[in-house]
Amino acid sequence: FFPYAVLKDSAMALIVVGVIVFMSIWLGAELGPKADPTTTTYVPRPEWYFFFLFELLRVIKPPELVPIATIGIPTIAMVLLFLLPFYDRNPERNPLKRPIASIAGIMTIVAMAFLTFLGANAGSPTDIEIEVAPEFEPGKLVAAQSGCLACHQFGENGNNGPGPKLTEIGARLNPAAIARSLIVGPGMMPSYAAMQEEEPEKFRDLVAFLSSLNGEEQATEGEGAAGEAVESAGGDPAVTVPGDGGTEAAGGGSESGSSP
Incomplete structure (x- = not known):
């Protein structure tokens, strides 16, 4: 065993260590951004x-x-x-x-x-793969970056709970109800009032995207109604819910509870 086997093992170990050191110097370490425990856009791999x-x-x-x-x-x-x-x-x-x-x-x-x-080569798990009209793409990006997939499901993306599925939210709630629910934040859902005040354009895009989700493969509605709903949601404490012909206070009732 000594010295021939020891010499062979030592030579092989030295080669392996040398290759690892060379690759670490040549390729370098794959360092990401500074850790942020509050981020909702980090993609673990x-x-x-x-x-x-x-x-x-x-x-x-x-x-x-x-x-x-x-x-x-x-x-x-x-x-x-x-x-x-x-x-x-x-x-x-x-x-x-x-x-x-x-x-x-x-x-x-x-x-x-x-x-x-x-x-x-897989994409980000925070992507929403629902096909929508081009005017709703900015809102889809806002929804993906805002952590909505952590509690909601859009088509085959996201989690089935604790929040409801949002694939057909536009068929169940009108734009005013969606905007109001985003501002109030019913139940465990965080409020998006800060986004409405600081980044109103992103908030309007988000409401327009959610309003377009009616369960069909591609949304084709315009976003004018959603924009008007955003403006009215800030001052009207009641919102109209399609299908029951009445109004419902934000944060109360089953319909507002099923908002995003």
């Missing part, structure tokens, strides 16, 4: 060797199937790998004479490589 699992979770979207992607598939793959000597008794070592094992291995590598590529 795993290390590159978990990109395939990261993308697998994006593919399997129903919450009840998430354990299959996080626990089921990796566990089954690991168990099959451990049991390989017991169920594969073929003495051949030539890959050409073991087509099933070779094809399974190649398909696994290709699938992991493909999912890793997709995971590395």
